[in-house]
Amino acid sequence: MKKIFLFIAVSIFCINLSNAQEETLIKLPEPFIDSKISLEKVLWERRSQRTYKAFPLDVSEISQLLWAGQGITDYEKGRRTAPSARAKYPLDLYITIFYADGIDKGIYQYIPEKHALKKVFENNKKDEILKACNFQGSIAQSSVVIIIAGTYTRMNEKYTETDIRFTYSEVGHASQNIFLQATALNLGTVVVGGFKEDLLNKALQFPTETRALYVMPIGKK
Numbered sequence: 001m002k003k004i005f006l007f008i009a010v011s012i013f014c015i016n017l018s019n020a021q022e023e024t025l026i027k028l029p030e031p032f033i034d035s036k037i038s039l040e041k042v043l044w045e046r047r048s049q050r051t052y053k054a055f056p057l058d059v060s061e062i063s064q065l066l067w068a069g070q071g072i073t074d075y076e077k078g079r080r081t082a083p084s085a086r087a088k089y090p091l092d093l094y095i096t097i098f099y100a101d102g103i104d105k106g107i108y109q110y111i112p113e114k115h116a117l118k119k120v121f122e123n124n125k126k127d128e129i130l131k132a133c134n135f136q137g138s139i140a141q142s143s144v145v146i147i148i149a150g151t152y153t154r155m156n157e158k159y160t161e162t163d164i165r166f167t168y169s170e171v172g173h174a175s176q177n178i179f180l181q182a183t184a185l186n187l188g189t190v191v192v193g194g195f196k197e198d199l200l201n202k203a204l205q206f207p208t209e210t211r212a213l214y215v216m217p218i219g220k221k
Contacts, residue, residue, distance in 0.1 A: 025116040026103065028063035031071060035184055042183045049188025050138040052219025057143045059102030061185055062095065065146065065218065066110045066117075068181035069093050069174045080112060082173040085166035090154040091174055091213075094204060096124050096145040107204065125203050132199035133215060138190050142217030147200070148174060151210045171213045182218055189218045 070093050071081045080089060093110040095117070097103050107121040133139045148171055155163035175191055182189040192215040200212040 025111060025114055025118055026108070027114070027116045028066070029060045030115070031064050031067035037184050039180075042180050046179060046183045048190040049219075049221060050136075050190050052138075052141045052143065052188050052217075053221070054099070054141070055143065055220040056099040056101045057187070057218065057220070059100065061187065062100060062103065062144065063115070064185060065178055065181055065187075066093055066095065067115065068177045069146070069148070070110060070112050071115065072112050078113075082170060082177055084170050085155070088155050088166075089170075090150050090152060090167045091170055092149045092151070092210070093174075094120070094147040094149060096126070096129060096147065098124055098126060098145070099143040120204075128203040129200065129215075131196075132203060133192055133195040136192060136194075136217075138192065138217040139215070141219060143219045144217075146178060146216040146218065147204065147212055148214040148216070149204070149206060149210050150213045153209045168213070175214050175216060178216055178218075186221055187218055188221045189216050191216055 068081055070089075070091060073079055073081055078087070078089075082091075084090070094107060095110065096107050097105050103117070104119075105124045106119050107124055108117040108119050110116075111118055129145060130136075130139055139145060150167040150171065152159040152163055152167055155166060179189055179191070195212070195215055197212055200215070201210070204212065206212065
């Protein structure tokens with residue numbers, strides 16, 4: 001009888017813990033998969049934009065941008081919007097909120113499986129990110145900044161140059177998706193590769209196997 005009570009108690013604790021973990025996630029609005037603008041027009045209009053208006057992004061725009069970069073499109077197989085070698089998915093999207101409606105300032109990690117955000121820092125660390133990105137104006141003016149990070153050990157515990165190359169290729173796929181989605185939403189963005197990786201890794205407190213690979217400031221045109 002004691003074992004039964006103990007089992008029930010442990011089960012209830014696990015359920016409560018799981019529910020608590022779910023509550024810490026911020027569920028994003030469901031992404032839309034149809035729009036009035038064609039892919040061809042988006043490709044035609046895509047341009048790097050480095051200056052933005054001082055207006056906040058809303059939560060639906062943030063939801064759509066993150067889904068475009070790494071959203072799930074096949075929940076049964078776990079397939080995402082961007083292709084991944086061996087379906088290993090070594091990328092993570094982090095978003096720094098400077099100005100947004102519906103989401104507090106801070107730094108969040110995108111959780112594709114839940115289409116949700118997990119807050120990792122209360123502080124948006126704008127000064128540290130600016131310094132790591134050499135005080136570029138696009139970062140200073142942006143409403144949000146998406147940081148694409150890669151963890152090579154997801155490709156292979158003892159990763160090789162090939163695994164690193166696959167990860168870099170995937171960054172290109174994901175960032176182009178975000179770029180095109182931003183264009184479709186009439187938002188401006190640019191891909192920033194000229195940043196001090198060690199400073200950005202330190203600001204986000206990445207473990208040694210995870211590295212910042214791309215930075216994308218985004219704002220209203």
